[in-house]
Amino acid sequence: xxxxxxxxxxxxxxxxxxxxxxxxxxxxxxxxxxxxxxxxxxxxxxxxxxxxxxxxxxxxxxxxxxxxxxxxxxxxxxxxxxxxxxxxxxxxxxxxxxxxxxxxxxxxxxxxxxxxxxxxxxxxxxxxxxxxxxxxxxxxxxxxxxxxxxxxxxxxxxxxxxxxxxxxxxxxxxxxxxxxxxxxxxxxxxxxxxxxxxxxxxxxxxxxxxxxxxxxxxxxxxxxxxxxxxxxxxxxxxxxxxxxxxxxxxxxxxxxxxxxxxxxxxxxxxxxxxxxxxxxxxxxxxxxxxxxxxxxxxxxx
Amino acid sequence: xxxxxxxxxxxxxxxxxxxxxxxxxxxxxxxxxxxxxxxxxxxxxxxxxxxxxxxxxxxxxxxxxxxxxxxxxxxxxxxxxxxxxxxxxxxxxxxxxxxxxxxxxxxxxxxxxxxxxxxxxxxxxxxxxxxxxxxxxxxxxxxxxxxxxxxxxxxxxxxxxxxxxxxxxxxxxxxxxxxxxxxxxxxxxxxxxxxxxxxxxxxxxxxxxxxxxxxxxxxxxxxxxxxxxxxxxxxxxxxxxxxxxxxxxxxxxxxxxxxxxxxxxxxxxxxxxxxxxxxxxxxxxxxxxxxxxxxxxxxxx
Numbered sequence: 001x002x003x004x005x006x007x008x009x010x011x012x013x014x015x016x017x018x019x020x021x022x023x024x025x026x027x028x029x030x031x032x033x034x035x036x037x038x039x040x041x042x043x044x045x046x047x048x049x050x051x052x053x054x055x056x057x058x059x060x061x062x063x064x065x066x067x068x069x070x071x072x073x074x075x076x077x078x079x080x081x082x083x084x085x086x087x088x089x090x091x092x093x094x095x096x097x098x099x100x101x102x103x104x105x106x107x108x109x110x111x112x113x114x115x116x117x118x119x120x121x122x123x124x125x126x127x128x129x130x131x132x133x134x135x136x137x138x139x140x141x142x143x144x145x146x147x148x149x150x151x152x153x154x155x156x157x158x159x160x161x162x163x164x165x166x167x168x169x170x171x172x173x174x175x176x177x178x179x180x181x182x183x184x185x186x187x188x189x190x191x192x193x194x195x196x197x198x199x200x201x202x203x204x205x206x207x208x209x210x211x212x213x214x215x216x217x218x219x220x221x222x223x224x225x226x227x228x229x230x231x232x233x234x235x236x237x238x239x240x241x242x243x244x245x246x247x248x249x250x251x252x253x254x255x256x257x258x259x260x261x262x263x264x265x266x267x268x269x270x271x272x273x274x275x276x277x278x279x280x281x282x283x284x285x286x287x288x289x290x291x292x293x294x295x296x297x298x299x300x301x
Numbered sequence: 302x303x304x305x306x307x308x309x310x311x312x313x314x315x316x317x318x319x320x321x322x323x324x325x326x327x328x329x330x331x332x333x334x335x336x337x338x339x340x341x342x343x344x345x346x347x348x349x350x351x352x353x354x355x356x357x358x359x360x361x362x363x364x365x366x367x368x369x370x371x372x373x374x375x376x377x378x379x380x381x382x383x384x385x386x387x388x389x390x391x392x393x394x395x396x397x398x399x400x401x402x403x404x405x406x407x408x409x410x411x412x413x414x415x416x417x418x419x420x421x422x423x424x425x426x427x428x429x430x431x432x433x434x435x436x437x438x439x440x441x442x443x444x445x446x447x448x449x450x451x452x453x454x455x456x457x458x459x460x461x462x463x464x465x466x467x468x469x470x471x472x473x474x475x476x477x478x479x480x481x482x483x484x485x486x487x488x489x490x491x492x493x494x495x496x497x498x499x500x501x502x503x504x505x506x507x508x509x510x511x512x513x514x515x516x517x518x519x520x521x522x523x524x525x526x527x528x529x530x531x532x533x534x535x536x537x538x539x540x541x542x543x544x545x546x547x548x549x550x551x552x553x554x555x556x557x558x559x560x561x562x563x564x565x566x567x568x569x570x571x572x573x574x575x576x577x578x579x580x581x582x583x584x585x586x587x588x589x590x591x592x593x594x595x596x597x598x599x600x601x602x
Contacts, residue, residue, distance in 0.1 A: 096454070097431050126571065266414070
């Protein structure tokens with residue numbers, strides 16, 4: 001690799017000592033000269049389509065390095081033969097942190113307690129807690145593994161579910177049998193045809209009364225109307241960092257449903273992520289300079 | 302042991318199959334007959350003084366089994382020779398859970414995000430996160446150990462501080478040297494003469510700008526006025542489940558200080574705690590019936 005294109009000056013600065021030409025382009029400004037030489041491109045984080053037009057400006061492209069864990073919108077626009085690498089590891093800790101924080105907020109009723117603070121009222125009602133709870137974690141990547149370790153430290157037991165069964169991991173097609181024995185379900189799966197609306201009315205009906213759903217993956221893994229019905233009847237509760245549709249329109253009934261906490265897709269968006277992003281891009285460029293293949297390839301190129 | 306006194310029927314029921322007489326007394330109702338035979342007493346959880354008067358009704362007392370981790374009000378009223386056992390393990394998971402949930406709420410600014418939910422507004426501002434943060438944990442008991450494991454799973458590094466130095470644990474008298482290199486301080490120490498107002502103006506001044514304090518131990522370990530000054534200047538932020546005074550009066554300025562989240566001493570108060578409490582009391586009675594010493598003795602009787 002001789003020329004790469006990155007979306008920010010901070011990433012460029014992390015590559016300054018490497019033997020490679022670095023262009024900076026955020027995909028919004030006018031394309032800079034030299035894009036025809038680019039072999040590795042890092043698109044801006046959480047950019048919206050059209051990516052195809054930007055990719056068309058990169059005739060020598062070999063590798064697309066995303067800064068997100070999710071990559072579902074890329075394969076359809078990717079030129080043939082180009083490797084797609086996701087940002088596994090960049091956002092895992094902060095997304096797991098939000099999943100755990102949201103789950104604790106829901107379980108310990110922190111919003112009500114913080115309302116009491118605003119009213120200067122000291123009312124120590126007992127709440128539920130994670131201690132002794134059975135947590136089913138869908139997804140065994142960086143996020144799922146971190147959530148499992150954290151809730152285990154807090155007295156819960158974690159059951160892991162991956163795409164295929166292996167030691168200590170159940171297969172996704174067994175999930176219906178597992179649901180009745182779990183108090184919490186955490187969704188940390190990649191979005192795909194197979195996970196689209198996986199959490200539908202039947203899935204939710206399998207969760208026991210009072211169970212809690214956490215989604216920090218993609219909104220469309222959950223069927224919103226089915227979840228809304230379970231929230232409205234107050235049978236289930238949920239913490240959602242992602243929704244379908246997204247952004248959630250101001251008049252959507254999910255905003256004010258009972259027993260739901262919603263954050264605006266900020267799982268990966270902490271101030272510390274740039275450091276991890278820069279580390280990953282640097283590692284990938286070093287590997288390509290050394291003639292090695294990149295890490296985190298998610299397509300079969 | 303032939304007779305024990307417990308504060309609830311649920312604990313009595315857990316002892317039903319053991320060869321021991323069980324009296325139920327919540328220390329508020331009239332004392333039941335037979336207290337003169339009681340050798341082990343379990344006072345009600347979070348009861349207020351006077352305990353001395355109740356203890357005077359128990360002339361054959363050998364063991365006091367508390368249901369709380371903290372025990373600082375008991376040694377002054379305990380008759381000579383009576384063993385005092387705390388509730389180590391009953392509340393550790395739920396208190397650690399609240400410490401972690403409060404820290405994440407503070408770090409990720411969850412209260413502001415939940416206000417946006419009430420306003421049906423989707424605004425994905427970037428927030429800080431625990432990933433890469435250095436967390437100093439004062440206290441290496443059940444609570445401190447669980448907090449350390451959880452924050453480590455979420456990408457932070459944990460430094461442990463106990464009363465004395467040992468492998469992997471710094472001594473409390475080294476804490477001033479450690480403060481400048483940590484972004485978060487979690488207080489999970491027992492309250493004692495040595496920890497009374499440990500977190501004073503000088504301690505707080507040693508914490509770097511923007512650092513966060515979490516107190517889930519006892520309010521009087523922190524000097525409230527000194528903390529209030531650091532919060533008001535917006536140099537530090539805090540999550541407090543315990544305060545001094547407690548309950549916090551409605552007109553106390555801490556309620557509305559900037560950058561503070563306050564919950565009303567609910568660390569140990571989750572619905573699951575009774576099960577653990579019953580388990581511990583049962584274990585202790587079994588040990589005494591077998592002629593063994595009780596667990597969790599906290600005084601040198």
